[in-house]
Amino acid sequence: MKFKHTSVLLHETINELKPKNDGLYVDATFGGGGHAKYLLSKLDRGTLIGFDQDQYAIDSAKLNFANLLASKTGPQLKLVHDNFSHLNVNLVKLGYQDGIDGIYYDLGVSSPQFDQAERGFSYRFDARLDMRMDQRQSLDAYQLVNETSQKDLANILYKYGNEKFSRQIAHKIIESRQKKPIETTFELVEIIKEAIPAYVRRSGGHPAKKTFQALRVAVNHELEVLNESLKEAIDLLKPGGRISVITFQSDEDRIVKSIFKKYSEVEVPRGMPMIPDTLKARMRLVNRKPIVASDEELKNNNRSHSAKLRVAEKL
Structure with a gap:
């Protein structure tokens, strides 16, 4: 079972997380595992929790990452068949309740979902109307x-x-x-x-x-669950932890930009002599403007043309 999907902004997304050898990371949209494979190459003994609501993606990952899933040494990979709006409850179930060092999202529909006619996502194939990711x-x-x-x-x-x-x-x-x-x-x-x-x-x-x-x-309630999940992800991050989000639509990018802005700015009442801890910003924007694909990537991956990457760090 092959999940053919070329990851967009691969190195930028993971490198901006500043991965630690023994860190705990979350891949909120596992898909074909391209970003996951690159992140795991950066870890010596850390752990990556991969979320995907698509059973096909989970089944593919179990085959393609079989050796790593069975390994007791080196970096660990754990898969969760669920929507990324349920991050905390699943992390608690797995025994991780002390926060995470980083999380990343690659939003949008994966290539296999479009290419599998029976999923009913594409106007290029005749199939029953479906479009369910889960x-x-x-x-x-x-x-x-x-x-x-x-x-x-x-x-x-x-x-x-x-x-x-x-x-x-x-x-x-x-x-x-x-x-x-x-x-x-x-x-x-x-x-x-x-x-x-x-x-x-x-x-x-x-x-x-x-x-x-x-x-x-x-x-798939895509915008609603994204809004919920980003807030939960920020709560889960440890101080110094980072979040990377790749969007492909203006509505998605608007949500990410708005939430990052909300958590990185503070409105101080006029006349207040000092800022109490409760009013201090929770996040720092790593990049003011979104990171976009290089000329080389644009040539090799058509899907990268509309991609925007935003990164923020927990304070």
Whole structure:
């Protein structure tokens, strides 16, 4: 079982964590394990806890990292099949309640999730509408498309996909599902094409791209769980510990930037002679501007074009 996925900003993400030989680290989005492999090469006897809500990613990791998982010496790897919004409860279960030295996130959908037609993530393959990263959850894209009101559908497409024809697409979806349920990705693609003016379809990218992105984000509650997880991660960091986050969408980056800013700044009431400890900043921004891919990486990995890396350190 191969999980083929080229890691973006590989060295920058891990090197900015300043890994310690015996540190405790968390990979919040294990995926194909590219970042994990590089981090583990930096540890002599430290531990990495890898989280992924996708069973396929966990099963692949068990095969690809079998020797390391079975080893009793050297760096240790432990895998957790869960969403990264449940960091603390899982770390406690594993016996780690004294904080972590670093954590990193590589957000977005992994290449295998797009490439596996049956997962229903891609408008390039015909499959049942699904888009669940965690196959254990009940809500999928089929339910969202066939059971959500026109107003809420339009809001989802606009909010999570920045789709300017969100109302027209939502109207066409409602119109179509009144005749029969919308079951497959290709059925939805045709509906989207009908809703978008012809002159728009002739230019730009695939007409279904923004709608599919919006539905995926909504199905997996991506922005909500990111917001929760980042706050929990900051609480878990030891003083001097660092957090690295790679985003691929403006909404994701806005959340990361906002939380990092909130935790790294202090609003001091006017006239206060000294700043009490309770008002001191909890984080320090390691990079004011996001780190982006080098020219060489941009040539070799198309996915890196929209990637932004932000790093912060616990004080």
